[in-house]
Amino acid sequence: xxxxxxxxxxxxxxxxxxxxxxxxxxxxxxxxxxxxxxxxxxxxxxxxxxxxxxxxxxxxxxxxxxxxxxxxxxxxxxxxxxxxxxxxxxxxxxxxxxxxxxxxxxxxxxxxxxxxxxxxxxxxxxxxxxxxxxxxxxxxxxxxx
Numbered sequence: 001x002x003x004x005x006x007x008x009x010x011x012x013x014x015x016x017x018x019x020x021x022x023x024x025x026x027x028x029x030x031x032x033x034x035x036x037x038x039x040x041x042x043x044x045x046x047x048x049x050x051x052x053x054x055x056x057x058x059x060x061x062x063x064x065x066x067x068x069x070x071x072x073x074x075x076x077x078x079x080x081x082x083x084x085x086x087x088x089x090x091x092x093x094x095x096x097x098x099x100x101x102x103x104x105x106x107x108x109x110x111x112x113x114x115x116x117x118x119x120x121x122x123x124x125x126x127x128x129x130x131x132x133x134x135x136x137x138x139x140x141x142x143x144x145x
Contacts, residue, residue, distance in 0.1 A: 031120070031127040037064065038124065045081035045090060047071055052133070055117075056081035057126055058090065058101055067101040068119040068128040074112055 032050070040046045040059040048055045056071040056079075069090075071081050078094035085091075089107060091098040098107040104116035118129040 031129050033125045034128050035126050044085055047081040066119045066126050068117040069104055070115045073097055
């Protein structure tokens, strides 16, 4: 079993039970393998589609480290994995919005950001700590009226 995969503490289980959340509805957050390090562009971004998410994986430095963010620029939807990287900052090629890879925060305004995921290299693979997806609602406002 991968780091933290499928495990929740008794305290978490009890808290979830009190508010009616079943363990299977919100599995524990876990590191998941995304891509082989050898397939990543050195000092640049690589697009990865994983479990319905579009991610940008950045392989930086020597020794190598990885940063993983959402691939979509919040300004106009640009492809961040295709952006230029300099000094740990990726710049969207569409309108030049820039984001610090270590935080996901825009360099122009801290109110703008992209989601960043904790990531690491293990056994020549990039692993990222991706949150569980929320289940779809079983009913919608206005149903049954």
